[in-house]
Amino acid sequence: xxxxxVNWSYPTAIKxxxxxxxxxxxxxxxxxxxxxxxxxxxxxxxxxxxxxALDILEKAGLGRAVFxxxxxxxxxxxxxxxxxxxxxxxxDGVICFGGGSALDLGKMIALMAGxxxxxxxWDLEDIGDWWTRADGAKIAPILAVPTTAGTGxxxxxxxxxxxxxxxxxxxxxxxKLMPAVTICDPELTVxxxxxxxxxxxxxxxxxCLEAFCSPFYHPMSQGVALEGMRLVFENLPKVYATPxxxxxxxxxxxxxxxxxxxxQKGLGAIHSLSHPVGAVYGTHHGTxxxxxxxxxxxxxxxxxxxxxxxxxxxxGIAGGFEGFKAKVMELRKTLNIPExxxxxxxxxxxxxxxxEMALExxxxxxxxxxxxxxxTRALFAACM
Numbered sequence: 195x196x197x198x199x200v201n202w203s204y205p206t207a208i209k210x211x212x213x214x215x216x217x218x219x220x221x222x223x224x225x226x227x228x229x230x231x232x233x234x235x236x237x238x239x240x241x242x243x244x245x246x247a248l249d250i251l252e253k254a255g256l257g258r259a260v261f262x263x264x265x266x267x268x269x270x271x272x273x274x275x276x277x278x279x280x281x282x283x284x285x286d287g288v289i290c291f292g293g294g295s296a297l298d299l300g301k302m303i304a305l306m307a308g309x310x311x312x313x314x315x316w317d318l319e320d321i322g323d324w325w326t327r328a329d330g331a332k333i334a335p336i337l338a339v340p341t342t343a344g345t346g347x348x349x350x351x352x353x354x355x356x357x358x359x360x361x362x363x364x365x366x367x368x369x370k371l372m373p374a375v376t377i378c379d380p381e382l383t384v385x386x387x388x389x390x391x392x393x394x395x396x397x398x399x400x401x402c403l404e405a406f407c408s409p410f411y412h413p414m415s416q417g418v419a420l421e422g423m424r425l426v427f428e429n430l431p432k433v434y435a436t437p438x439x440x441x442x443x444x445x446x447x448x449x450x451x452x453x454x455x456x457x458q459k460g461l462g463a464i465h466s467l468s469h470p471v472g473a474v475y476g477t478h479h480g481t482x483x484x485x486x487x488x489x490x491x492x493x494x495x496x497x498x499x500x501x502x503x504x505x506x507x508x509x510g511i512a513g514g515f516e517g518f519k520a521k522v523m524e525l526r527k528t529l530n531i532p533e534x535x536x537x538x539x540x541x542x543x544x545x546x547x548x549x550e551m552a553l554e555x556x557x558x559x560x561x562x563x564x565x566x567x568x569x570t571r572a573l574f575a576a577c578m
Contacts (some may be wrong), residue, residue, distance in 0.1 A: 204414075205455055209526035210378040210447070212440055214266055215339065218289070219254030221375040223519040225335045227287040227387055228429055229257050231280050233300035235264040235289040243341060243382050247291060247448035259283050261303075264292075267479075268299040269358040270315060276303040280334075287335040290373065293394065294345030294479065299373045305353075308332030320367035320556060321351055330370050338373035341382045342448035343433075344480050346401060346454020356473050363469040365555045365556055378451065380443035381423075389481070390433060392529035395430040395446055395485035397480030399423060400464050400487060401453030406505060407498045408460030408560045422452035424509055427521065431528050448484025460560025463490045463552075463573060464506040471549035475500050485538055489576045491519050493569070497562035545574045 209217060215342055222230055227232060230251065232487045236486075239262035250257040261279045280288070280303055290300030306315055310330055317327050338348035347353065353366040372524045386394070402422035405415055432442035467490070468482040485489055491502075495515065503514040532538045549571045558565040 204374055205451070206372050206374065206480060208349065208376045208378055211311060211566060212381045212444070214377050215247060216250065217230065218250045218339070218377060219256055219335075222251070222256055222287070222289070223285065224330040225337070225374045227256065227335060228282070228416045229285050229304070230259070230287045230289050230337070231283060231285040232260045232289040233264065233276060233296055233303060234262050234293050235293065235296045236262050238262070238292045238296065238341060241385060244291065244383065247339065259285060260288050264296050264299050265474060266295055267363070268295050268302075269356045271358055272299055273302045273306065273315065273355065277425070278353045280307045282406070284325040285334075287337070287340060288338045290348070291339045291341065293340070293342035293390070294347050294354070296342065296356065297345060297347035301336060301353040302355055302366060304334040304336045305366070305368060305371060307334060315366055316364060318359070318366050318368060319444060320365040324403060328368055330368065336371065336373045338376040339382070340376070340378060340447065340450070342386060342390060342394040343383055343443065343450040346398065346452075348373060348378070348451045348454075349451045350454045354534065359562055361473045362551060362554070363473045378447045380440055380447050383438055383443050384440070385449065386437070388437075389478070389530070391434055391437065392430075392531065393478045393480035393484065394450070395426060395433070395480070396484035396487070396529065396531065398446065398450040398453040399426040400480070400483035401457045401461070402426065402449070403487070403518060404461045404464055404560070405453070405456035405459045407494060408462060409497075409562050410460045410560065412459035415456040418452045419456035419459070420508060422449045422456060425449035425452070425503065427525065428529045431526065432498075434529055452554055461557040462561035462563060463493060463558065463570075465557035466486065466561070466565065466567065467548075467574065467577065469555045469557065470520035470548045471535065471538070473551070474544065474548065475539055481531060482538065484526055484529070485507060485535060486577045488522055488526070489573060491522065493573050493576070494562045495501045503550060507521045535574070540578065545571060545578075549574055
């Protein structure tokens with residue numbers, strides 16, 4: 195291999211630890227916010243942790259504004275509604291509070307609220323230098339407060355938005371979508387329902403696993419991905435069985451952020467299958483990733499077996515590739531992950547459509563084995 199020429203990016207200021215949500219107002223002020231809009235999802239809006247965050251803001255004189263019309267797979271209609279609230283309230287920044295849906299939509303509101311009227315969010319898809327179409331000076335400051343441990347959007351420069359007409363998920367990118375400050379408080383994740391703990395945790399594993407297997411050159415991400423997998427394997431069963439285990443919750447928050455840092459090295463077939471399934475059927479993203487993970491391991495085996503054997507040795511998993519896959523299967527069973535896509539409601543008659551959507555997904559470009567129409571259709575069939 196000749197010496198590569200590549201571009202690398204690593205994340206933002208992260209305030210990590212139990213109870214650090216108390217610093218929310220201070221960090222708003224540190225980036226110049228005086229009237230932030232807190233963006234969260236419908237279910238989270240009614241929970242005590244959201245009231246706690248709003249109390250902190252109100253006590254500090256920063257208002258108590260919240261927008262919560264966020265669907266599980268947020269779309270451009272959710273974004274438009276959020277922008278209307280942002281503009282009507284005269285807000286000067288966004289606090290993204292919640293799981294991946296709220297974090298992604300909050301970023302989109304901050305991105306588009308100040309842009310010219312003729313610029314569509316779809317013009318900023320993560321293709322080439324499309325991000326330069328946006329006026330970076332008009333992107334509102336962003337703070338991120340994750341309340342799940344999976345997506346890692348709190349340390350990323352992109353958001354995922356579903357086109358409500360085509361049902362395709364698009365990755366929208368701009369360097370200024372990186373939150374200025376991220377608060378990772380594991381106490382905020384304690385109240386997650388078990389299926390969300392499971393699905394988001396498996397999302398973190400999928401990010402680390404696919405980054406580790408990606409053929410692109412990024413040794414820093416390679417190391418981060420490997421350690422992230424270790425944290426998930428060791429701690430996800432603990433938080434699923436004992437939701438109040440703050441130490442394990444903290445380790446899962448670390449793994450989630452690590453997965454998102456690592457996957458700038460690339461994602462692959464797990465995500466390129468999961469994205470269209472989620473867009474068409476509304477399935478939980480991380481759960482869908484977990485569902486297809488063993489089948490994708492088999493699909494990529496010829497290209498990744500030696501690499502997975504080395505990972506298994508580091509992770510203390512006996513049996514090389516087969517041992518690693520068995521560990522994934524064991525974890526899926528522990529977490530009550532559906533066995534296949536049929537169990538998640540996917541219909542066989544939709545596989546041709548889903549195949550075409552998967553091949554259009556940018557994640558497929560990072561898969562270790564080239565994804566073609568024939569082998570991707572066969573992979574979908576294997577996942578049924």
